[in-house]
Amino acid sequence: MTQSLLKVLSGEPVNPPPVWFMRQAGRHLPEYMKIRATARDFIDFCFSPNKAAEVTLQPIRRYDMDAAILFADILLVPIALGRDVRFVKGTGPVLDPLKVEDIAKLGNDMDVLKPVYETVSRVRAELDDHKTLIGFCGGPWTVATYMIEGRGSPTKEIPKRFAYDHIQEMDELLSRLADASADYLIEQAKAGADALKIFESWAEGLPPQQFDRLVIAPTRQIIDRVRAAGITKPIIGFPRGAGLNALRYARELDIQCCAAGTDVPLKAFRQSVPDGMAIQGNLDPLALRMGGDVLRHAVQNVLDTASGPHIFNLGHGVTPDVKIENVHAVISHIRTGSGNYV
Amino acid sequence: MTQSLLKVLSGEPVNPPPVWFMRQAGRHLPEYMKIRATARDFIDFCFSPNKAAEVTLQPIRRYDMDAAILFADILLVPIALGRDVRFVKGTGPVLDPLKVEDIAKLGNDMDVLKPVYETVSRVRAELDDHKTLIGFCGGPWTVATYMIEGRGSPTKEIPKRFAYDHIQEMDELLSRLADASADYLIEQAKAGADALKIFESWAEGLPPQQFDRLVIAPTRQIIDRVRAAGITKPIIGFPRGAGLNALRYARELDIQCCAAGTDVPLKAFRQSVPDGMAIQGNLDPLALRMGGDVLRHAVQNVLDTASGPHIFNLGHGVTPDVKIENVHAVISHIRTGSGNYV
Numbered sequence: 309m310t311q312s313l314l315k316v317l318s319g320e321p322v323n324p325p326p327v328w329f330m331r332q333a334g335r336h337l338p339e340y341m342k343i344r345a346t347a348r349d350f351i352d353f354c355f356s357p358n359k360a361a362e363v364t365l366q367p368i369r370r371y372d373m374d375a376a377i378l379f380a381d382i383l384l385v386p387i388a389l390g391r392d393v394r395f396v397k398g399t400g401p402v403l404d405p406l407k408v409e410d411i412a413k414l415g416n417d418m419d420v421l422k423p424v425y426e427t428v429s430r431v432r433a434e435l436d437d438h439k440t441l442i443g444f445c446g447g448p449w450t451v452a453t454y455m456i457e458g459r460g461s462p463t464k465e466i467p468k469r470f471a472y473d474h475i476q477e478m479d480e481l482l483s484r485l486a487d488a489s490a491d492y493l494i495e496q497a498k499a500g501a502d503a504l505k506i507f508e509s510w511a512e513g514l515p516p517q518q519f520d521r522l523v524i525a526p527t528r529q530i531i532d533r534v535r536a537a538g539i540t541k542p543i544i545g546f547p548r549g550a551g552l553n554a555l556r557y558a559r560e561l562d563i564q565c566c567a568a569g570t571d572v573p574l575k576a577f578r579q580s581v582p583d584g585m586a587i588q589g590n591l592d593p594l595a596l597r598m599g600g601d602v603l604r605h606a607v608q609n610v611l612d613t614a615s616g617p618h619i620f621n622l623g624h625g626v627t628p629d630v631k632i633e634n635v636h637a638v639i640s641h642i643r644t645g646s647g648n649y650v
Numbered sequence: 651m652t653q654s655l656l657k658v659l660s661g662e663p664v665n666p667p668p669v670w671f672m673r674q675a676g677r678h679l680p681e682y683m684k685i686r687a688t689a690r691d692f693i694d695f696c697f698s699p700n701k702a703a704e705v706t707l708q709p710i711r712r713y714d715m716d717a718a719i720l721f722a723d724i725l726l727v728p729i730a731l732g733r734d735v736r737f738v739k740g741t742g743p744v745l746d747p748l749k750v751e752d753i754a755k756l757g758n759d760m761d762v763l764k765p766v767y768e769t770v771s772r773v774r775a776e777l778d779d780h781k782t783l784i785g786f787c788g789g790p791w792t793v794a795t796y797m798i799e800g801r802g803s804p805t806k807e808i809p810k811r812f813a814y815d816h817i818q819e820m821d822e823l824l825s826r827l828a829d830a831s832a833d834y835l836i837e838q839a840k841a842g843a844d845a846l847k848i849f850e851s852w853a854e855g856l857p858p859q860q861f862d863r864l865v866i867a868p869t870r871q872i873i874d875r876v877r878a879a880g881i882t883k884p885i886i887g888f889p890r891g892a893g894l895n896a897l898r899y900a901r902e903l904d905i906q907c908c909a910a911g912t913d914v915p916l917k918a919f920r921q922s923v924p925d926g927m928a929i930q931g932n933l934d935p936l937a938l939r940m941g942g943d944v945l946r947h948a949v950q951n952v953l954d955t956a957s958g959p960h961i962f963n964l965g966h967g968v969t970p971d972v973k974i975e976n977v978h979a980v981i982s983h984i985r986t987g988s989g990n991y992v
Contacts, residue, residue: 466779472940512854512891515934515965516915517951551855551893552918573858576894592857598814609859623857 312481313375313440314409316617317503317542317564319584325611325618326641328442329635331625332367335633339366351387354380357426364431368439371635375440375503380494382446382507385488386455390415402459406459408470411477412483418491425499429631440517442544442619443501445492447508448526449483455481464510471522482526490533493524497539505567506530507545510556511557512549518592519553523620524560529585543587555580570623587614591638597627598635604649607641655717655782658959659845659906661926666794667953668716668962670784673967674709675721678974681708692727692737694809696722699768706773710781711786713977717782717961718773719846720838724788724849727830728797732757747800750812753819756826760833764916778815784886786927787834787842789850790827790868806852813864832875833956839881847886847909848872853899854891861895861989866902873904886930897922906980912965929956932965934981939969941976944992949983953979 313326340363354360361413364379383393383401389551391414394402432441453467454460461467471478493504527625531543546567547557558566558581566581568574568589578587595606612619620642628633637647654669675682682705689695696702706721725735726742733756736744774783795809796802803809813820853865873885888909889899900908900923908923910916910931920929937948952962959969962984966979979989 315987460916468936469939472936472944511910513913515912515932515937515948517948519913549891549893550889551896551913552915552922553913555918556915569854569855570857571861571893572894573894573898576897580894590857592860594810594814595857597811602814606857606859 310438311440311502312438313619314501314502314542316586316619317544319564319586321617323602325614325620326372327374327620327639328377328441329367329463329622329626330377332371332373332377333363334626335628336630337366337370338625348635350381351384351393355423356385357423357430361434362428364427365500369436370632370637371418373639375434375442377422377505378428378431378444378501380427380444382444382618383454384421385451385485385492386426387439388416388418388420388488388492389484390417391455393438396436401454401459403455403458406455406481408474408477408490410449413483414481418488419562421492421495424492425476425495428496428499430502433454438515440502440507441498441500442503443493444482444505444507445489445530447506447511447547448482448489448530450508450510451485452478453483453488453510461510463511464559465556468518470513471518472574476523482522483529484557484627486529487533490530493530494537494539497534497541500539503542503544503585504534505546506546508547510549511547511553512551514550514553516553516556523547523553524548524557527557527561535562540590558582558585565619568623572623575615578615584617585616588619588621593622593627593630596622596638597630597636599631600650601649603634604637604641604647607638608645611642631639651660652780653782653844654780655961656884658802658928658961659886659904661928661959663959667956667962669717669962669981669984670717670719670781671709671964671968672719674713674715674719674967675892678972679708679712684978691822692723693726693735693923696726697766699772702766703793706769706777710777711973713981715981717784718777718787719847720766720773720783720843721767721768722786723784724793724851725796726763726766726950727787727827727834729832730758730760731761731826731868732759733797742802743796745797745800748771748823750816750819752822756823758830761831761833762844767837770838770841770843772889772983783842784843784845784847785835785838786847786849787831787872789826789848789853789865789889790831790854790872791864792822792850793968794823795852796821803852805854809859810856812823813860820864823937824864825871828868828871829875832872834854835872835876836879836881839876839883844882845884845886847888850887850892852887852891853895854893856892856895858895858898859902861892862898865889865892865895866899869899877904900924900927900944907961907988909963910965916952917957920938920957926959928959928961930961930963933963935964935969935972936967938976938980939972940966941973941990942992945976945980946983946989949989953984967968
């Protein structure tokens with residue numbers, strides 16, 4: 309096995325740990341902004357294999373990251389289910405809020421996602437053999453919160469109420485999302501993705517019983533369907549903000565890595581996840597943005613507290629105001645023990 | 651000792667557990683709305699001892715709760731520090747956002763809080779001996795997020811950046827808040843509060859090192875100052891949403907009870923907090939609002955998973971659309987094993 313990240317995902321510690329950053333292809337990179345400006349809108353961008361492949365590869369070229377993550381969005385799957393998704397500048401994603409009666413009418417046009425698989429195969433063809441390509445989808449609950457509220461929901465109050473008020477329909481929605489997400493991951497794996505990640509970005513604040521029902525159950529459905537299709541590639545689960553519920557998520561699901569958000573103390577986390585499970589995370593993007601000694605200490609703290617198989621990453625995405633020099637410095641720090649922080 | 655809640659706070663399990671609800675005095679009660687309508691605004695309401703005492707006592711009369719919680723707000727302390735705080739209907743609290751240069755100019759007019767102590771002593775005088783009166787303050791970090799952003803902050807992005815960008819000033823702000831909050835709790839205790847609670851409502855999403863600096867350190871400062879004043883009354887800490895960081899909070903602070911938000915699996919929580927520490931929580935207010943079998947199962951789940959010294963409560967405040975019959979049913983369920991859920 310030549311990919312250090314896959315080695316970690318197989319349960320073997322690697323020193324120094326492989327590193328990649330969530331949203332490493334993004335607005336902090338001038339070369340990204342240049343390509344972004346040529347796309348009609350964000351969805352058109354995601355569905356343009358030449359452009360999406362190019363920005364997926366940019367951070368590998370600039371930073372020599374150990375992994376590329378497919379450039380796409382967790383809200384492409386609702387499009388396959390026939391929902392209208394727009395990205396509005398300054399606001400983020402906007403969807404027509406899903407009504408209870410819309411759930412029975414959801415479509416299943418998985419062909420709209422084909423350009424994504426084309427992106428995956430282009431990236432894999434261009435990427436060095438020892439670099440890992442990570443495919444992904446959103447967690448069903450997280451995607452459902454956007455569909456129900458029609459946009460990012462700070463409190464998740466509306467989808468949480470929906471989940472209590474319309475039990476059968478909510479379970480149906482999550483099941484539809486789980487099947488579509490699984491099929492989406494299966495095709496990404498077939499097109500060349502080496503590992504798969506499930507982003508449950510809004511895993512926080514759910515009562516344990518609702519977490520089991522709304523997060524763990526549909527995620528298990530995804531993984532079972534992926535495995536039933538003969539895909540054995542490793543899966544990274546990311547139950548962001550789930551607190552103690554993340555430990556059940558790590559224990560009960562067939563995942564090879566549990567990713568940690570910024571709020572997770574890695575030492576306690578390592579002791580709580582199953583033996584030999586890889587962990588990923590969890591540098592604070594705001595420390596990355598700060599740079600200087602704050603960043604140096606934060607990086608050292610992650611290195612000091614993460615033992616066992618570990619993938620170095622942020623706990624959340626790179627912010628647009630991060631300095632490129634500081635990304636270089638972090639990678640140098642990880643690989644050589646020191647970095648030129650600014 | 652005749653108060654069952656104080657017995658639990660001393661580390662002794664009580665069966666059935668004592669019960670009270672966060673925001674038990676609130677908009678779901680018609681008798682509350684009646685008094686509320688006589689106040690000029692929310693702050694005037696909090697600073698009117700006769701009105702505040704009356705609504706504090708209402709849920710005890712109606713529901714026979716085991717504890718009354720002082721009717722006040724965590725944003726009264728910023729008023730003592732000279733900041734302008736308004737409550738805008740439909741928006742919630744609005745403050746003039748604190749600038750870095752404002753921190754050195756903060757006042758310290760603790761006399762404005764005197765009506766609150768008058769409320770405490772009136773309530774204690776009217777309350778049965780076996781009922782507990784809980785006083786409270788906000789956690790310094792939580793109060794600081796409101797002061798810095800000028801209102802409730804869904805992502806806490808602005809205060810989190812402030813904490814990195816202005817390290818010395820942020821620590822100064824938290825220290826000022828800690829001292830004022832401690833003095834506020836000391837006076838509440840002297841006026842008759844039997845137990846004290848620190849509401850760190852926005853404890854989620856902080857990197858562990860920032861959690862230690864922004865939450866644990868100033869909370870320790872509060873507790874040390876309260877204890878130094880000779881107040882030995884039990885303290886309940888509530889690091890809502892803090893996930894694994896809550897375990898360090900429970901272990902490192904001189905608190906007698908750690909309260910759990912809705913997202914906490916009580917069984918795992920019990921196993922993780924120090925031996926003999928009381929826990930409180932964590933019924934989902936949205937389950938309380940749902941009623942019926944959903945609520946019955948949720949209540950039973952809390953009773954089944956919370957062992958040791960436990961105070962039954964919600965994981966968050968009562969919502970205005972809760973049915974009074976269901977509050978009665980929960981209390982009956984806890985005390986007799988069954989309730990008439992609607």
